[in-house]
Amino acid sequence: MNTPKKNIFLLTVLFLFTMTATVFAQDAPKPKASPAQTATGKVGAANITIAYSSPGVKGRTIWGELVPYGKAWRAGANKATLFTTDKDIKVEGKALKAGTYSVFMVPGEKEWQIIFNSETGQGGIKAGGVANFDPANNMLTVNVKPKKAAQMNERLTYDITNKGFSLKWENLEVPVAIK
Template sequence: MKLTKLKAGLLTVALLVISYAIWAKQNQPSPAATAKGTVNGANITIEYSSPGVKGRKIWGELVPYDSVWRAGANKATTFTTDKKITVEGKSLDAGSYSIYTIPGAKTWRIIFNSETGQWGTTHDGVTTRVPAKDVLTVTVTPTQSSALEERLKYLVTPKGFELVWENLSVPVAIK
């Protein structure tokens, strides 16, 4: 009898732990997300955390202009390609990279950095990017979105990828 009560108690605790883990994952302020697609035969995967607008002004305020940004929340955003590609006319070898950006009012710099897996910022809010590990930087021009996008998202399209959030779309051409 005692063994049955012990098993029932352990099962109850296990179910509570599993339930809490599922609830916590679903209720994160910036949940993990993945964008996948194929561009000219290259399989592209972008893993990121997706913050929400939550009534805030994003560009130029929450994400300042002319400062390095980790291109998402939490861990640095990761970009993976299984084939060598051309990004905005510049060559990028197959592999995994962290994406950082330097948003501007008129143009953005997109930075592919060879270090992956790091947390996106320090406790002081400074990015963890090591500039010596940058392998490619391109400049792109954002456009206004047709509608408010509450959560940051990446899209992989036949033309490349886009970062879309708040009222902005940032397309990056890939061939």
């Protein structure tokens, strides 16, 4: 038999269940627009780690627009990208001591500069969108040639191989040789 008290009890339970589900659904974390990622690998005897935030293309034109040519860029999103090597290495034939560095890049249509800076832990950009590094702390700058990527990469990624590392994003790959 349905009694008014039983109906009120069932409605109250249903209401509380609905409210609880709504409250918990609001607390669920939203995915980050540029999630933190880490690439690891070995080049010779050196263990290499690149810690970065991975933005998405999201229908935007990346090179020359979102990331302008001729201006230093944090090589990812959010904080400056970090590059760590546990051994002394040669990057594009130039010596780099073991340690952790912020990596900044200056994109160009035909050539890029890769900058290893000894200052770490800073945000990637200053007010006005300028890359957040002091050039006095640049430990190494090398030039590399970008190339068309084998496939479209919606998210920025770094790949480490036995020959070095590559930044891949949109339709571009930027290989950096390490020995």
